[in-house]
Amino acid sequence: MSGRRLQWWFVGPALALLVLFNVFPLLFNVVLSFTNAELVGAEREFVGGANYARVFSDPRFAEAIRRTAAFVALAVSIELALGFTLALSIRREFRGKALLLTALLVPMMLSPAVIGLFWNLILNGNYGILNQILGALGLPEPQWLTDRDWKFTSVLLIDVWMWTPFMMLISLAGLNSIPATLYEAAQVDRASAWTVFRRITLPLCAPLLGLAVLLRATDALKQFDLVMATTGPNDKSTETLSTLLYQVVFRDGKLALGSAYACLVLVLVIAVATAFTRYLEGLNRRPA
């Protein structure tokens, strides 16, 4: 078999599957969004832009976008700040470092749906261990999962617990890539700790931190599992884009309306994904 033919045998099957399961649903979503299809029953007819008219007149959609954006911004920045601080603290060699590092990294590998459900026990307002600890310390004990003002914070809290290790991991890679000679030169110049941090540590870590932020942001944008596990769908104070989609399609059975929502969400996601891949290309071109 000639090389030209063989190369397509290598890459073909995987690419075909990806196109079938990604491009096709995308197009089908668009078609469905102009119909009145429901979850139950096979009948559907063309209704024009009626679904889109409903989506745009529905304050719930705008609300979900705002809340998801707030969630992404807050989660990513808290995780970045905490993760970077952790990386700076754990940077130096000490006994038991490998063990501690592994222990710290475990949460990000766990299933958000399962662990999120268990967090309900930890956060329970009446018998949860967290409030018992807060009470013993003389701090206020909020009703994490039932108080409207705290539900969003609870989801955020669990997300921070899960994903701070990820930020720490990438920050450590950034810190480790800084050549020691730079720090030695700074020492010769008697630069202050703050100057060293601002002029060497931070700028040299920045490209990798940017990558971490983008990876985490695209993931947080999909937030579904934790919300479902804590407050469930259809909760006004925690509704994200994904749980809104779930509610519309699977609880209300409005398939076509869900497709219209999904199309708009996908435009958003594709925009973020494009930003991400552009950034990655720029990073790869950078001389190592």
Next chain:
Amino acid sequence: MQLLRGLFLLVYGLLATLPLCWMALSSLKSRDDTISPYARFVPSLVQEAARSVGAPLGSAAAVSTFTPTVAAYGALSSVHAGAQGSFWSYLRSSVLIGVLSTAASVLLGTCCAYGFSRYRIPGAKDWLFFVLSTRFMPPLAVVVPVLMMYRELSLTGTALGLILLYTVFNLSLAVWLMKGFLDEIPRAYEEAAEVDGYSRLHAFVHIILPQARTGMAVTAVFCLISAWNEYGFAMTLNSSANTTVPAYFAGLQGNIDGMPWPQIAAGGLLFVTPIVLFTVLVRKHLLRGMTFGTIKQ
């Protein structure tokens, strides 16, 4: 400064690990002990042991003890309200779906990555970024068309449907990770094989694949974990007992008899233990796996 750093690490280390420890303790309790408004964290065995060596016990210690029991693990075999089968039947599905989809992803992903690594594929860069971008799709935004497609093909409610979906979902990860690993294997291997008269395919199967063993193992672990943890598709495409454990736990929410906390803790612990072991196993490759091979170290 040094002290502050140590303290910060200590406090964060405790916060990071305590939820899992609490899960382990809760799995050994009775339901009443899990929802006691006074945390019970000392198994009575410890108290007995302390008493036998004559250690003084305050009244606080007496309140905070509980009698450990493995009843919760036994209760995992019974079928709860809201579930279609016992925990074990869901776990079996999880293993089946996880293992088969991982094998398929790694196989297809390795071949695809090899093509991109060794041949000049037209538009290679665009294809690779397309592959990566499929990972950003929120499952809930593509689930409707997939559901319709599956209804046509009678794949809803089957393990095969989820295996297929997870295979595709993990392909992006497998292709990008494997490309990184394959790029590190010198071309000289295949060139030497071709000089010796072997075909390209023979060189791939008998020389490159054995060289890429570590990479494939690491890729497999990451694919397995993401299939193991996936929830959006598992709960929407499949409401039968053929679905994975995360969907089982979702079914327990809003239980009329109250949440069966000890069973949730026991099942959760059994469910995450393999992940913790795998994390330890691939700890040197975590960075690579979590960033799709874009950072190598």
